[in-house]
């Protein structure tokens with residue numbers, strides 16, 4: 001029997017071969033934040049628009065464009081970051097199971113982290129307790145979440161981060177994106193210019 005996996009989910013990982021300056025770190029750590037359902041989120045929801053983070057923003061923009069091009073093979077549209085914010089997880093905080101509506105690709109860049117992020121399979125209503133885990137039945141897949149690494153994934157993919165059980169604060173910058181340009185085809189009534 002031959003079994004083929006089709007329609008895989010693209011998730012990209014890339015390390016920034018650079019370091020944030022002390023000033024940049026100080027800035028990130030000093031922004032005001034509010035506690036949401038599971039961790040603290042910066043009150044600034046366009047954090048990557050700040051001039052002080054320009055070198056990081058430029059690098060993320062470049063990688064977002066590459067990832068978008070790789071997935072969609074489109075030359076007449078470009079992705080752009082819509083909102084961006086800082087996640088702070090103090091001891092005992094976590095990130096609940098969620099996805100990112102009204103976004104095409106989402107990403108997270110780790111400022112201070114030595115942990116994992118879990119991605120979750122879209123549930124289809126079945127709860128079969130498998131005796132062994134394999135690529136067809138596992139419901140959760142974990143990626144390392146490490147300082148200076150960028151992860152990008154389709155925004156509708158559910159994910160979560162386990163509880164921080166250390167006294168080291170976990171900090172990341174997350175973002176959403178949309179795209180501008182020409183989409184679809186006129187003759188199929190799918191044309192869209194935005």
Ligand SMILES: [Fe+2]
Pocket residue numbers: 098099100159174
């Ligand atoms: Fe998220």
